[in-house]
Amino acid sequence: MMFSDRDLLPAALAAGEGPTIVCAQLGNVNTGSCDDVTAVADAVEGAGAWLHVDGAFGLWAAASPRFRHLVAGAERADSWATDAHKWLNVPYDSGVAFVRDGEALRAAMAVTAEYLPTDSTHRNPSDYTPELSRRARGVEVWAALHALGREGVDEMVTRHCRQARRFAERLSAAGFEILNEVVLNQVLVAFGDAEQTANVIAAIQAEGTCWAGITVWQKRTAMRISVITWATTDEDVERSADAMIRVARSVLR
Ligand SMILES: Cc1ncc(COP(=O)(O)O)c(C=O)c1O
Secondary structure, three states: OOOOOHHHHHHHHHHOOOOOEEEEEEOOOOOOOEOOHHHHHHHHOOOOOEEEEEOOOHHHHHHOOOOHHHHOOHHHOOEEEEEOOOOOOOOOOOEEEEEOOHHHHHHHHOOOEOOEOOOOOOOOHHHHOOOOOOOOHHHHHHHHHHHHHHHHHHHHHHHHHHHHHHHHHHHHHOOOEEOOOOOOOEEEEEOOOHHHHHHHHHHHHHHOOOOOEEEEEOOEEEEEEEOOOOOOOHHHHHHHHHHHHHHHHHHHO
8 A cells, every 4th residue: 555645644554464664755756855754753653664764865965954854854764775876976876775773684685595604703795785796886985975075965965956946946937837846956847738848858958958857747747857966066057047948938939
């Protein structure tokens, strides 16, 4: 059963049978919106359920004093998942899981075989991941965190959220409809109906100043602007907004 409305959660938990995992999300892929994890944790507490937080990109808001309130309550979860290849900008497949009960993680992931001795005094990394073989992704994550430091990650997250709001301001001032409340780094903009919006997005992609993809959110076709690259400057945002507006006006003329 999927429950999207957290008011339904206590009833759903009471009705559930067997082991239950409740998954809250920090950073909706379309809108950037975040579940109220404190409210979800209150509902889950005492119900014997496992609270997981999907913070693929939204968990990084914790690095920014300005946006940290969006992730409040995450510290009460049993586990988090986040992607260092999203907001930290390291190469793909640097997914990270944080699990409060390390033994539960080991019990779920460890694979034993005669050729894989397990009686080491050292921590055996493959006991904690789905793979036996993998490259040293942690090196890149460590290097990025070391180079940026707490302040560098904060600067990047805070800048991208400000830049997302700037995109929304520019596009809205030009007469285009912003569909979401811009809480993080995601902006959804419609250029009219589904066909008009799809045509404008294709033309923006072809023009090449910047790239943003198409999505459908709450039955509306929209362009999804996701500001997440470390290299994006305020000037890039202005140039990109200029190009979007210019192209949209010419397509819709
Ligand atoms: C909120 C959220 N959860 C999960 C995922 C999936 O992440 P991955 O592709 O690393 O499995 C994404 C990817 O966009 C996401 O934004």
